[in-house]
Amino acid sequence: MEKKYNTSFSYAGYSAQSSLEKEHMRAFPTSGDKETDSFTITKTDAGYEDDYINVAANAIYVAYVCDGIKTILPDTEIKVFAEITKTSLVEVPTVDTDLQGKVESSLWVFIDGATFSGQDLTEFKANFNDYLTEHQLYGMAQLVLLNDGKIAYPTKYNYTDYLSEEHYAVRETLYVNK
Structure with a gap:
């Protein structure tokens, strides 16, 4: 290894x-x-x-997804966590375009309820689906609109705690298939 x-x-x-x-x-x-x-x-x-490649590629993958979300929601605070579940990568990627068509994942996208409204979630979901499809980033994404003031708290150690109903206003799932 x-x-x-x-x-x-x-x-x-x-x-x-x-x-x-x-x-x-x-x-x-x-x-x-x-x-x-x-x-x-x-x-x-x-x-x-x-399956080390899944761990090694995770940081560049999350950054790539965050960059895409920022083009859709430039003024919204977000946090993204991912688990790469399947990949055809043979070496650790050095640029994000190495990921296209080679990664499947589970994504958790936390959106700040103070800077984004639930009414906008349907439009964001459609635009985010288009981004993931265009960039061939497949898998499942959970979109979680957190209650006001909660975006500061999820970390890579505790983000699953914020998937309970007491912490969010809206939670939707998006599937992007090949």
């Missing part, structure tokens, strides 16, 4: 083979975060397979 990606990794856990899953270990970049940057290494007949 370290030779393959020119990065040092740390051990995060191990699961023995069972009837439900193959033997695998969890690792994370030593310079990363064990909780959010962990990935799986699975032993196969041909050697080892890993």
Whole structure:
């Protein structure tokens, strides 16, 4: 792994083979975060397979999605979190155009209710769908219009807490398929 990606990794856990899953270990970049940057290494007949590329591409992917949203909603505060669920990337991307047609993900787009209204969500949803489709970024996106004053609180560690009804005014799901 370290030779393959020119990065040092740390051990995060191990699961023995069972009837439900193959033997695998969890690792994370030593310079990363064990909780959010962990990935799986699975032993196969041909050697080892890993899904580190999903973790490594995540930051550039989120930045790319944020840039797209900012063209649609230039004056709205947002926070975007993503989990790349499938990719055909063979190396860590260096530019965002490397992502087009090669990534599927789950996205969570939090929108500040103080600077955006629920009436505008339908139009944003359509425009965001067009952006994702045009850039061949597939998967599921949850659009969450947070209550006023809540946008400051979601982080990569706790954003799922803000998916409960007490924190948002509107929550919609968007699917973009190939």
